[in-house]
Amino acid sequence: MSKNQEFVKFDKVDKSYDGKVLVVKDLNLDIAEGEFITMLGPSGSGKTTCLMMLAGFETPTNGEIFLDKNPISNIPPHKRGIGMVFQNYALFPHMTVYENLAFPLKVRKINKDEIDKKVDKALSMVSLSGFENRMPGQLSGGQQQRVAVARALVFDPQVVLMDEPLGALDKNLRESMQYEIKHIHESIGVTVVYVTHDQSEALTMSNRIAVFNDGKVQQLSSPDKLYEEPVNSFVAEFIGENNTFAGEVTNVQKDQCKVKLLNGSEIIANPISVSSNGDKTTVSLRPERALINTKNKMDNNFKGKIEEVIYHGDHTRVRIDLLGNKEFILKVPNSSANMDIKMGNEINVSWNSHDARALDPK
Amino acid sequence: MSSETKQILTTDGIPLEVSLKKAERKNKIKAFLLVAPLLFFLIITYIFPIGDMLMRSVDDRMVTNMLPNTFKSMEKWDGNDMPPEEVFKSFYIDFQKLVEEKRDGKLSTQLNYTKNGFKSILKKLRRKAKNFEEGNYKEQIMAVHKRWADVEYWRAIKRRAPAYTNSKYLKGIDMYKNEEGKIVSVEEDRRVHRVLWLRTLEIAFFVTLLCFLMAYPIAHLLATLPMKYSNLLMICVLLPFWTSLLVRTASWMILLQQQGVVNDFFVMIGLVADDNRPEMMYNKTGTYVAMTQILLPFMVLPLYSVMKTISPSLMRAGKSLGGTPFVTFWKVYFPLTIPGIGAGCLLVFILAIGYYITPALVGGASGTLISNQIAFHMKSTLDWSFASAMGLMLLAGVLAIYWVYNKLVGIDNIKLG
Numbered sequence: 001m002s003k004n005q006e007f008v009k010f011d012k013v014d015k016s017y018d019g020k021v022l023v024v025k026d027l028n029l030d031i032a033e034g035e036f037i038t039m040l041g042p043s044g045s046g047k048t049t050c051l052m053m054l055a056g057f058e059t060p061t062n063g064e065i066f067l068d069k070n071p072i073s074n075i076p077p078h079k080r081g082i083g084m085v086f087q088n089y090a091l092f093p094h095m096t097v098y099e100n101l102a103f104p105l106k107v108r109k110i111n112k113d114e115i116d117k118k119v120d121k122a123l124s125m126v127s128l129s130g131f132e133n134r135m136p137g138q139l140s141g142g143q144q145q146r147v148a149v150a151r152a153l154v155f156d157p158q159v160v161l162m163d164e165p166l167g168a169l170d171k172n173l174r175e176s177m178q179y180e181i182k183h184i185h186e187s188i189g190v191t192v193v194y195v196t197h198d199q200s201e202a203l204t205m206s207n208r209i210a211v212f213n214d215g216k217v218q219q220l221s222s223p224d225k226l227y228e229e230p231v232n233s234f235v236a237e238f239i240g241e242n243n244t245f246a247g248e249v250t251n252v253q254k255d256q257c258k259v260k261l262l263n264g265s266e267i268i269a270n271p272i273s274v275s276s277n278g279d280k281t282t283v284s285l286r287p288e289r290a291l292i293n294t295k296n297k298m299d300n301n302f303k304g305k306i307e308e309v310i311y312h313g314d315h316t317r318v319r320i321d322l323l324g325n326k327e328f329i330l331k332v333p334n335s336s337a338n339m340d341i342k343m344g345n346e347i348n349v350s351w352n353s354h355d356a357r358a359l360d361p362k
Numbered sequence: 363m364s365s366e367t368k369q370i371l372t373t374d375g376i377p378l379e380v381s382l383k384k385a386e387r388k389n390k391i392k393a394f395l396l397v398a399p400l401l402f403f404l405i406i407t408y409i410f411p412i413g414d415m416l417m418r419s420v421d422d423r424m425v426t427n428m429l430p431n432t433f434k435s436m437e438k439w440d441g442n443d444m445p446p447e448e449v450f451k452s453f454y455i456d457f458q459k460l461v462e463e464k465r466d467g468k469l470s471t472q473l474n475y476t477k478n479g480f481k482s483i484l485k486k487l488r489r490k491a492k493n494f495e496e497g498n499y500k501e502q503i504m505a506v507h508k509r510w511a512d513v514e515y516w517r518a519i520k521r522r523a524p525a526y527t528n529s530k531y532l533k534g535i536d537m538y539k540n541e542e543g544k545i546v547s548v549e550e551d552r553r554v555h556r557v558l559w560l561r562t563l564e565i566a567f568f569v570t571l572l573c574f575l576m577a578y579p580i581a582h583l584l585a586t587l588p589m590k591y592s593n594l595l596m597i598c599v600l601l602p603f604w605t606s607l608l609v610r611t612a613s614w615m616i617l618l619q620q621q622g623v624v625n626d627f628f629v630m631i632g633l634v635a636d637d638n639r640p641e642m643m644y645n646k647t648g649t650y651v652a653m654t655q656i657l658l659p660f661m662v663l664p665l666y667s668v669m670k671t672i673s674p675s676l677m678r679a680g681k682s683l684g685g686t687p688f689v690t691f692w693k694v695y696f697p698l699t700i701p702g703i704g705a706g707c708l709l710v711f712i713l714a715i716g717y718y719i720t721p722a723l724v725g726g727a728s729g730t731l732i733s734n735q736i737a738f739h740m741k742s743t744l745d746w747s748f749a750s751a752m753g754l755m756l757l758a759g760v761l762a763i764y765w766v767y768n769k770l771v772g773i774d775n776i777k778l779g
Contacts, residue, residue: 104683
């Protein structure tokens with residue numbers, strides 16, 4: 001059974017609300033059947049607009065969206081068969097949980113026994129059996145969210161859209177709901193398009209993540225690739241923590257380049273989006289890739305002065321003044337070997353040039 | 363252990379309850395002082411007048427006090443035959459006293475309410491009574507006018523003996539206590555009030571319905587349009603609200619009269635012939651049109667305030683779940699607006715049922731309401747007790763509607779804003 005790799009296809013989609021500013025620019029995005037894809041980006045980046053176009057509440061200004069190879073721009077939302085989970089749950093407050101779940105089935109003229117069966121199944125899927133006769137107002141936020149998920153799935157839609165569904169929940173509940181939604185997705189294999197601005201949520205749940213900024217997909221790849229190998233400085237900055245050095249490329253080879261920093265020192269980096277000498281660049285380095293006082297041989301070794309030490313339980317964050325960057329962050333695991341970290345001390349910091357990615361200048 | 367739970371003391375050793383009361387007393391006094399002006403205002407301008415109205419509507423002491431001796435001697439009279447000499451004598455004494463005090467005019471007005479024809483015979487009696495001789499007043503009074511020899515008129519006087527009466531309320535629904543003391547309806551051609559009550563209910567009902575049908579889409583637009591358009595629309599809704607009621611009614615008169623703007627327009631587009639202009643004023647049409655326009659904001663505002671709270675994502679959710687726009691509207695949106703519909707309808711209906719100025723100006727004969735009749739008795743016939751009685755009946759009607767509404771929808775579900 002081969003899965004359709006272009007189950008949902010955005011083909012050169014533009015969207016503008018006022019005819020002056022493009023909210024979504026030339027979007028091309030293929031979503032495979034059964035995939036959990038997340039649209040991640042800051043607010044105003046166009047991710048929710050994309051979701052609304054897919055759901056049918058907005059029409060593309062240009063381009064076409066295909067669902068299972070059929071263009072859907074002219075199909076009204078209620079005929080698309082796409083389930084949707086809203087940010088504020090959007091449960092019908094005057095209906096019981098049962099009636100909320102039965103709504104999509106009733107409008108499809110499914111008979112009563114079948115409805116009962118499906119509602120039962122959907123509720124047990126989100127572990128809310130026995131809540132049929134409650135009103136939404138009598139449920140906690142987490143329970144309401146689970147009802148909303150069950151309602152979006154109860155009529156077996158081809159695609160389920162989720163628009164920041166966990167935004168209103170507190171941190172612990174949000175994390176447990178992340179796993180719950182992930183497991184539901186794995187067990188029923190429905191295609192999920194998920195929108196969030198929370199990167200850890202995206203990294204936890206998704207098969208692939210599309211990072212949006214400025215109406216464009218900056219990078220579309222799996223969570224690990226996105227974190228380890230960001231293709232531009234926006235992605236590097238947006239996903240996880242990041243140390244940056246601004247500078248100018250002086251010597252480019254196949255997999256190494258030299259970068260002259262503003263304070264005059266030179267570091268060795270991995271050329272990603274620089275091609276020739278004299279290019280401006282921002283070098284990005286993950287905090288956990290830089291080590292202190294290491295015995296391993298690495299091709300970047302510099303001395304820095306400790307400016308601040310913050311205890312974080314399992315690790316300690318150390319802010320270092322390094323090569324003119326006073327915001328250089330290190331994460332040091334809390335083991336006895338590292339107990340000599342004190343403010344004002346000078347320490348050796350080393351990293352591999354492969355991990356220092358020379359990206360586009362900011 | 364038990365002594366500890368018995369009485370909890372504060373750190374100073376005062377029982378907690380006493381201390382709490384002391385601490386709260388100040389707040390209670392403050393709260394009372396804050397509401398006191400309003401409370402006194404309400405008592406003076408609302409509760410007291412209504413109490414006064416209630417008294418006035420049943421109070422018949424005026425006649426009782428004017429003819430004290432007559433009613434006393436009438437107690438023994440069974441009302442079948444002509445009253446005995448004693449009654450005539452007391453009546454003569456009472457009447458002479460009233461003439462001296464120049465209060466006989468009031469008596470004649472009051473007795474005339476009870477039975478037509480008293481005015482002229484009392485006037486005649488006043489003239490002739492100057493020359494009455496002592497003794498045998500029965501003969502002398504009966505000789506003044508043949509109606510004085512009619513037992514019906516004496517019975518009419520006796521009916522005014524009780525200090526309190528429900529006759530005004532009976533009159534309000536075209537009924538009266540006949541000579542035998544039974545409550546019966548007046549003859550069909552003299553029934554005025556029942557028609558008015560029914561017309562009032564009918565007009566209030568249809569005005570409410572029309573307001574609802576027109577206000578619902580407007581309120582929906584107001585709640586869903588982007589801010590800059592909805593503000594403009596809101597001003598359009600509120601502008602008439604800020605204009606004087608009289609000015610608005612007068613403008614309707616200009617628009618609706620036979621040589622008015624609307625008729626001119628109809629003639630211009632050839633809808634009606636110039637010599638066959640329809641009458642749209644001084645009848646029910648005028649009342650309907652003007653009242654609907656004037657009461658519309660009272661329907662729009664509660665509906666708007668409820669619709670504003672309904673998240674647009676609910677409609678989206680309904681559609682994404684497969685509901686057609688109509689099904690989604692009917693099953694999701696409409697039920698959520700019911701509190702606003704209830705509030706708006708109740709407000710408009712209650713206002714319409716007591717509406718006065720507009721029907722008085724554009725209603726003509728067939729478009730006036732019960733409130734116009736009340737005003738008529740206040741200003742023209744000066745029968746204030748009857749006006750009070752009808753006013754209270756109207757108030758009772760409104761309270762009854764409120765009660766029914768509470769049973770059907772529940773007053774807690776109302777949202778006025």
